[in-house]
Amino acid sequence: MVHILVMRQSPGQLPRGRPREFDVDAAVERAMDVFWSRGYHGTALPDLLRATKLSRGSLYAAFGDKHSLFLRALDRYIGDALARIEFEFDPRKDSIDGLRAYLAGYVERTSGANGRRGCLLVATAMELAGQDAEVGRRVTSFFKAMEGRVADALSRAKAAGKLADGVEPSSAARILVCFVEGLRVTGKTAPARATSQATADTLLDRFIR
Amino acid sequence: MVHILVMRQSPGQLPRGRPREFDVDAAVERAMDVFWSRGYHGTALPDLLRATKLSRGSLYAAFGDKHSLFLRALDRYIGDALARIEFEFDPRKDSIDGLRAYLAGYVERTSGANGRRGCLLVATAMELAGQDAEVGRRVTSFFKAMEGRVADALSRAKAAGKLADGVEPSSAARILVCFVEGLRVTGKTAPARATSQATADTLLDRFIR
DNA sequence: CTATTTAAGGACCAAATGGTCCATATATTG
DNA sequence: CAATATATGGACCATTTGGTCCTTAAATAG
Numbered sequence: 001m002v003h004i005l006v007m008r009q010s011p012g013q014l015p016r017g018r019p020r021e022f023d024v025d026a027a028v029e030r031a032m033d034v035f036w037s038r039g040y041h042g043t044a045l046p047d048l049l050r051a052t053k054l055s056r057g058s059l060y061a062a063f064g065d066k067h068s069l070f071l072r073a074l075d076r077y078i079g080d081a082l083a084r085i086e087f088e089f090d091p092r093k094d095s096i097d098g099l100r101a102y103l104a105g106y107v108e109r110t111s112g113a114n115g116r117r118g119c120l121l122v123a124t125a126m127e128l129a130g131q132d133a134e135v136g137r138r139v140t141s142f143f144k145a146m147e148g149r150v151a152d153a154l155s156r157a158k159a160a161g162k163l164a165d166g167v168e169p170s171s172a173a174r175i176l177v178c179f180v181e182g183l184r185v186t187g188k189t190a191p192a193r194a195t196s197q198a199t200a201d202t203l204l205d206r207f208i209r
Numbered sequence: 210m211v212h213i214l215v216m217r218q219s220p221g222q223l224p225r226g227r228p229r230e231f232d233v234d235a236a237v238e239r240a241m242d243v244f245w246s247r248g249y250h251g252t253a254l255p256d257l258l259r260a261t262k263l264s265r266g267s268l269y270a271a272f273g274d275k276h277s278l279f280l281r282a283l284d285r286y287i288g289d290a291l292a293r294i295e296f297e298f299d300p301r302k303d304s305i306d307g308l309r310a311y312l313a314g315y316v317e318r319t320s321g322a323n324g325r326r327g328c329l330l331v332a333t334a335m336e337l338a339g340q341d342a343e344v345g346r347r348v349t350s351f352f353k354a355m356e357g358r359v360a361d362a363l364s365r366a367k368a369a370g371k372l373a374d375g376v377e378p379s380s381a382a383r384i385l386v387c388f389v390e391g392l393r394v395t396g397k398t399a400p401a402r403a404t405s406q407a408t409a410d411t412l413l414d415r416f417i418r
Numbered sequence: 419c420t421a422t423t424t425a426a427g428g429a430c431c432a433a434a435t436g437g438t439c440c441a442t443a444t445a446t447t448g
Numbered sequence: 449c450a451a452t453a454t455a456t457g458g459a460c461c462a463t464t465t466g467g468t469c470c471t472t473a474a475a476t477a478g
Contacts, residue, residue, distance in 0.1 A: 041250035055427040123335040182391030188338040264457040
């Protein structure tokens with residue numbers, strides 16, 4: 001198991017020799033889709049080769065091994081999720097609107113066929129976080145980051161007098177994070193969107209004034 | 210792939226021939242532990258043989274194949290969980306006490322080392338529920354049963370005038386189920402018990418008078 | 419154009435996978 | 449005790465696993 005350090009040349013300085021023909025990011029995205037629907041152990045090399053349209057040689061040269069490719073896919077998934085959160089909780093927007101958008105997004109992603117598709121992060125947390133330190137660190141830091149953003153939004157809401165009496169941003173944030181991750185789990189049974197949306201609304205209404 | 214129908218003789222009527230030397234239920238329990246910590250795809254036959262102390266022949270004769278054994282293990286896990294819920298929500302006990310016990314149990318099982326151990330049902334839901342119909346049915350029916358029990362307890366609490374204004378048992382039950390399943394996910398990061406307990410308390414306090 | 423450097427793709431590999439089968443041991447019934 | 453029925457455990461198997469390597473193709477720099 002040899003790990004190859006791929007250090008891309010500084011921009012402007014082209015690498016010598018034949019340049020790579022495929023788009024690395026696109027390959028990572030394809031791989032992410034496969035891991036997403038089959039899990040880490042459930043994904044075999046041929047699955048990845050088919051999805052990325054790469055040969056074994058190219059895949060191993062570019063990514064090292066299955067585990068490294070998985071980590072890249074996971075990082076991409078996490079990056080996308082964090083970017084979305086960053087957008088939803090943009091401090092220039094109303095914090096309650098942000099919370100509503102955040103919950104609505106989860107409702108959308110965890111109901112019907114979307115729900116059945118599941119979540120790479122949650123699936124990975126359950127499958128590997130306990131045994132794989134590199135995965136464990138990513139999972140921990142993701143939840144921490146998410147909780148932080150939610151807590152920030154709640155703090156702003158509180159400062160604006162929009163929270164119900166006695167609601168503390170930090171513990172309410174933990175509740176909301178647990179709730180949305182729970183949606184990802186129960187979402188595997190493909191619940192109706194209207195039901196999930198009503199449930200989320202009911203929860204949020206307990207926290208806002 | 211041959212499925213063998215194992216129909217135990219009615220008690221008193223012993224089966225002919227050499228009786229089984231190992232305890233089937235104990236073997237299922239051992240297998241459950243392995244699937245619990247490694248997942249379905251992550252568990253190899255030798256892992257199961259080691260844990261159950263059976264030879265391949267005995268294991269296949271008794272259980273058919275890996276998948277059938279997994280289903281038995283999952284059914285046992287679900288049975289244990291339902292029995293616990295049945296106990297906690299015993300209608301002869303105070304419904305609020307029942308809800309507190311229910312949440313406290315999840316807090317206990319999802320914090321520290323227990324949390325890192327994870328949950329066979331949630332892991333299975335994420336790994337297989339979408340692809341494996343037999344698993345999917347079990348997952349769906351489990352969540353439905355749990356939600357029902359929680360809703361019943363909330364209904365009794367409401368009838369006793371113990372719920373906060375405007376709290377509807379059915380949607381509050383969905384919230385609590387999502388919350389505890391979310392705890393199972395975030396529990397993979399081994400959070401401190403005190404924190405999780407405080408979070409659960411905060412949530413419940415929003416629903417009771 | 420030439421030399422260099424790298425990508426590409428497939429042949430190849432050892433190990434592990436889930437699963438079958440058979441010879442043997444042994445507890446039961448009559 | 450004899451006959452029967454079944455558990456046991458290991459040998460065995462085809463397939464698949466993740467991973468390596470080598471030949472060939474091709475784009476670059478000089």
